[in-house]
Structures are given as structure tokens and as C-alpha cells.
Amino acid sequence: MSGLPRLRGLNPLRLLSTNNNRGRFTYQQVPNGGNASPFDFQKYSWPSAARRISSTKLVALAIAGIVVVVLLAGGGYRGVQRHHDRPTEDEAPLPFYWQHYYRLNGFYNGVRTLVSAAEYVPENGYNISIPPTLEVDSGLEKSMSRLPKEPPIDPIKYDPYPFGDETYLRDYDQVHQCYLDAEEKTPAPDVYAYPAVPQHMALPLFGDYKELGMKEDVCWERFGRLGAYGYGYGPAEGGTGLGNDSESAGSEKVFERVGHVDYRGMDWGAAQRRCYEKNERRFREEQPSGKKRVQRHAYVLRTWTGYHYSEQQMLSLRAMINELSLKSGGQYDVHLLVHVKDDHIPIWASKDLYRKTLEENVPKEFWNISTLWSERLMEMYYPEPFPDNFANMAGAGIHGVYRSAHFALQWFSQQRPEYDFYWNWEMDLRYTGHYWEFNEKIGDWGRRQPRKGMWERGRRFWIPELHGDYSNFTQFVERETWEKDVAANDIERSGPVPIWGPVQQFPHTGMLSPPNATIPPSSYDEDEYTWGVGEEADLLVFNPLFDPSLTNWVFSWDVTGYNRSLPIPPRRAAIITVARLSKRLLDTMHRETWQMRHTMFPEMWPPAVCMHHGLKALYVPHPVYFDRDWNVATMDQSLNYPKNIWESPFGWGEHNLLGSSFYYNSGFSGALWRRWLGQSENGEGGGVSEREGSGRLCLRGTLHHPIKHENGPTE
Structure with a gap:
């Protein structure tokens, strides 16, 4: 082990680069030094990460924290420190044990290292081997002069749409092509990807492309992904000017096919409307042709007045908009749901004032896809009283966006009831892959899933390297459920175990009845993983559906409208409010809110309503990458089996996810995204590094969160 401190910082591309600083990975150095406690909310945030808890909210936490530290000083922190498989190190201690794992560098291998799936060797050693040993027989030991000057493989048009297939046309009506302009001179553009991956790119630690039905042997670089939307050419041609001076070898092959699309004067609302009207027959309840109806989706992005649209x-x-709406023949509509932060503006009283507010705060090309709302409007729509709150840890009003962001989405679904599904999306999300493919494949996956065991599977991270494929994971969870949880019948914890149908057998003073369709047709034992197969999911989330009562998640008790003289209701939550919600779920949430005065913290309310009413809720196992070569057994223990509530990743153990590509406060996610854009991050990457090294990054489809800025240096 004595050699590990030296090897831990090695970069597999060091042999290809003249940049002497590539061995450092400074964004991972926690700002406040090496003595940070896992109980310290302030010290482990990256500079680029969102601050979840304000100083006001920390007042309440401070009191609890003092008690916690006193109670756990003898064991809690030492429990976090004791991990038998982490390397020892003579250097000053790092704040968290996972920072001792080897850095994975394959993310930064550029387009000049692209290889086919047959040649590809992932970098992951799962903390067993040292990643630089993968240089053997990889081709990366070649000198820079022997690497190709351009990507060795040509990009291809990426077309995941099945609309021309015979099997599709047997079931559904034809899709008519949509255009950006009313004159139909500019068709909705295509995007391009490479049918290859950079040598040694790491594999995701959570989730799997094959399980979701997505391609895993393609990667996306910025010109093929964004060139169709104004990247790589200047404003005089209708572009943004971004990328004009960046490393671009081979990008001309994209522009030869796409051209330079002129976005000056673009009106996305009009384009979406024309596309829908052209294909409207596909969405009718009654299909004259006898074919299947296509369900419609509202893709709702939550933004606000004063937001900077970079x-x-x-x-x-x-x-x-292009990939979800125009290329799909109007299957999706993209909406901006704009929070008017000044409650003194009566947007409901004057059309002129409404339009003035919108036009001052949203770029012109998006005016006609925008809907304004305000907290004052929500106060009128869901009027007080909202009694019997268990604990308002946010210290904010019930109608405030921080505690009740779902109010606006519920309201929107009532104003625009024509959609079957509503995607609750955040402005700080980015996706390197194709949006329609991602959305449709996870929807298809949700439809295939049985209800049996869905809550038990959904509360865990699926780690394929440890658990095997998803079928094996399903069987493992069922065995574990019966062996470990059959006696756990405490309603304050999780209700009957395993959960089967609506969970309403707990003391309460009133709740809406669950839909008849959610009552199980048989017992749990009798079902052979058939109930729910073919049924659309009411809720799809992107982090586990955990039980807040088993964690110290700070908002666990922000439950309103249930009698406080009775135990707090059983509930579930999923960190980050990003989700797909069915119309049935949103209608139930709306009715529970206005009729029963029930509500909870936004990340808890939709899962809890699903749990209480027996709706189908699933955690989507989308691929999530980590910046370090974790030992998967340790990851499983840390994330799925924390020794006590203080170590849960959904609370003070959340530091375990700081190095992931998707979490509410991930530091790695934003850093990797900016590197993909060609920017320099903490002295690494940027134009010179790309040109002198292996070229620009090419990543598989990856959901990034949070992206708090995209304006790093390019050299």
C-alpha cells in the first residue's frame, strides 16, 4: 500500500500530453480542508454545487446537530471513517474515504481515441487494479504523432424514431414531417453521434443502457450534438458563435450534412403548434383508422423572472423542442413554466401586464411556449388554511416555491388537461444524448415493470457490477425483503412489508379513496410478477424512492394537513424533483391538496401520494457515472445499507454522491459537462489541451445535474 499515494493521481493520458498539471484533480479538494466532518453541511460543497440549505434553515439544524454530535461522537463519525478496503495514505487526511479511491480519467479521452465496441476496454478496476495498467494493448501508449489527426470514425445521423418501420405503422398512423418555419423550407434538423466510444471511458456504476433499451456503443461530442442548434457558427449565420475557436477536427463532416440553421426570428411556439395540427389525428381518443392512439406529453421546464438564458x-x-416535439410529430409540447417572483404583479388581472412581464423575462423565441405563475396566484388557487404541519424545517410559507413547487405543476395540469404525462424538468439539467430516445425508452421500461416489489426495488441503487442484471437484482430484492423485512410491520416506518397496493391502513382523519384500478387483483404471494406489466407508470423518478423515516433527511417531517395527534403518515421521497408524472397522479395530488388540505415537501409529495393511493411509482435505473473507481461492495454498504440513519445518503451521508454525474449537489457533474463543452476546469482541459492531446470529449448519453454555470475559460 505504500505506493498508492503516488499512483492515485496518475492519469492514463499523461503519456499523450505535455500538460504537467493533468495529474491534479483540484475540484475534488473540498474547500475547507481536511478536517471536514460528515455532519458539516457547509464544508463538503464544491464551489460549483448548489447550496441546498440556507443559513436560515441551518438554525434549526444547528440545534439538532449539537444533540447529534454529542450522541454520536463516540461512534458515528468513527463508523464513517472505518472502511476496511480503503487505501491508507501518508498525506494530510482527505475529508471523505471515497476520495482515496483512484481517479477515473477515461472520461477525458477525446475523439482521437475512439474505438469500436469490440476494441473497447473500460477503465473501471472497481478498486482492485490500478487503472494505468489498462494502457497495455490499448493504443494509448502510442506517441502523440501516431494518433490520428481527426476522429478515426465518421459521425452518423442519429435517428432513434421508429416512425418509418412497418411494425410501427401497423399500430399507429403515419407521422408527417415538421418544419421550423411556416413556409416549410427548413425541416427539423438532425443530430450526429459517433458509433464508437473513447478507449477506456468508464462504465456507469448505477443503471444500464441495455436495460433501458438504449444504445451504449455511441458517444456524443459537442458539434454533432449541438451543431444543429447554432453551435459552431456565428450570429451572422443565425448561430450563437460558441465553439468557433475550439478544437473541431472532423466537425466539418457534421456541417456538410446539417448546414448552418438560421435561428434568427425563430418562434418555437408556432412551430410546435403547426407540428401538432399537422399530426393531430394521431392523438384523438377515437382513431378512425382503428389504430392505437399516441399519448401526449407536456415537457415542463421550471424557470423564473430574472433567469439568465445563456x-x-x-x-x-x-x-x-426539436427532438421531443418537432421530430416526433407533436408527441411532446415543451413549456416554460415561469415563476413571477414579484408577488405585487397581478398577472391574472391584465393581459397587457402579463405579456409585458413575459416579454421582459423570456427570450423572444420562447415567448409562445411560456406560462406565468406566482406564489400569490397559488395562494388564491389553494387558499389557506393548511393546518397541522409536523415540522417546517425550511422556515418558509406553505405557498413558497421552495416548499410547494408542485402547486404550480398541479395548477398547470388543470389548466392544460390535454396531456397524458407531465415532465417536471429543471433548468440546471443537461443531457449529452438524444432527448426523445431517453424519454421514450424510460417510459417503455416503466411500462414493462411489474408492480410486485416495485417499492422494495425502488428504494435501492442498482449496481450492475455487484447485483448482476436487473432480473437478478429483482430476485435478490425479493429474497432480501422476505428474509430481513417480513417482521417489520411498523406503520411509521414503511407500512406493510412488502407494500402491495394502496397504503391507507394507518391512523388518519381523512384521505381520498384510492382508484379501483390500484387494488391488487391477487395476493402478493399469488402474483408472479404479472400485475402492472403493460401499465404506464404514474411516477418515474431518477433517484431511489427512499423511506424518509429511516434517514435524517432534513425535510422528512414537512408533512401538512394530517392530524398531528396521530403518528406521521408513512411516506416516500426521491431527491431532486425531476420526474415524469401521469395526469392521474397530478389529478390526485390536486384533489388531495384542495379538498383535504394535504401536502408535503416537493420531493416527498408525489411519491407519498403514489404510495397512499396505490399508483405505479418507479425509480428509473438510468446510467450514473462516478469520478472515482469505487469498490462496489463498499458502495453498496454505504448507499444501500448505511449502519444508522446519520450515514444515509439521503441526509448527512450525501457526501457519497458528490462525485457522481447526477445528484442535487454533485460537483463532478458540472465539471464534466464544462469539460465536454471544451472549457478548462481547475487547470485541466480547454482548447490547448484538446488540440495538443486527444481531442474534444465524447460522452455516452448522460443526465447531468446540477449545472450551475457554463461559462468557464476555454484556454
């Missing part, structure tokens, strides 16, 4: 943000919004 050029990078504009590219992402254009990609969403």
Missing part, C-alpha cells in the same frame, strides 16, 4: 442554455432548449 447561449449554452438556448442550445439545450432548442434541442429539447
